[in-house]
Amino acid sequence: MSEQRRISVRGDSVERPRKPWTPTIQSLLRHLRRTGQPVPEPLGYDDEHEFVGLVVGDAGDAAWQHQLQTAGVRSAGALLRRIHDAGVTWRRPVDAVWSVPAGQDEVICHGDPQPANFAWTNGRAVGLFDWDAARPGSRLEDVAYALLWLVPVGVEKAELERRGFGSMPDRRARAEAFLDGYGWRDSINVVEVALARHRQAIDEVVVLGRQGHQPHADWIAAGWPERWRSGLARMRSLSDGFDPVIPAR
């Protein structure tokens, strides 16, 4: 086993493993902070660690309670939109390094905008951290990823309960709330884009794991990518109960 995942929160700062893309991410965070976005303050790095500021709010396991209501889902859409728009004016380093293969898009995607990576206060998303998976990408990449988690798409009953839902929420209403918050105008099939983005995320785990990054290498060794891929059909069948096509507005 190579390098392990080590993230520790100490007071108001966070220590994370230093990665090849850390200087690029810190430059991005600096720009986003300058434009007033609630993302971690970049505090530098050494050969082994990077340091960032703690974003205030409930995060990780404490995040889930705040996304139970559609108002919270809408707020996450609005925050993601603000951050996407702010990223467009960043002058990226010519030698920018990303964790995953990246295109030339003007938007910088967060790459992992799931509820536990937002900071929340009083049922509203107030910050976004864990930027390791950021990359130039289409807005749809992040929107689809957020929809996967926030609608949610393809989730078993036990997992719904773990997230605090007493019963299946109104997935269409939640999708509309997120897209309204974001200001999404095009027609979208929520299930199709979410599952396609999930497949992309699995492929990205494989890319990272093959390069020896953790925890991805351990996930490959444990056979998770095949299991996730074979679970896609089940995720689709779990989505039978709602109309996922949201027309253009």
Ligand SMILES: Nc1ncnc2c1ncn2[C@@H]1O[C@H](COP(=O)(O)OP(=O)(O)OP(=O)(O)O)[C@@H](O)[C@H]1O
């Ligand atoms: N900048 C930050 N601001 C606020 N909380 C943070 C920050 N960075 C990390 N945390 C806390 O530490 C936890 C783990 O950090 P992070 O999300 O960056 O790593 P991860 O690889 O997703 O790990 P995990 O799978 O354990 O969530 C988060 O869920 C959150 O509670």
Ligand SMILES: [Mg+2]
């Ligand atoms: Mg995280």
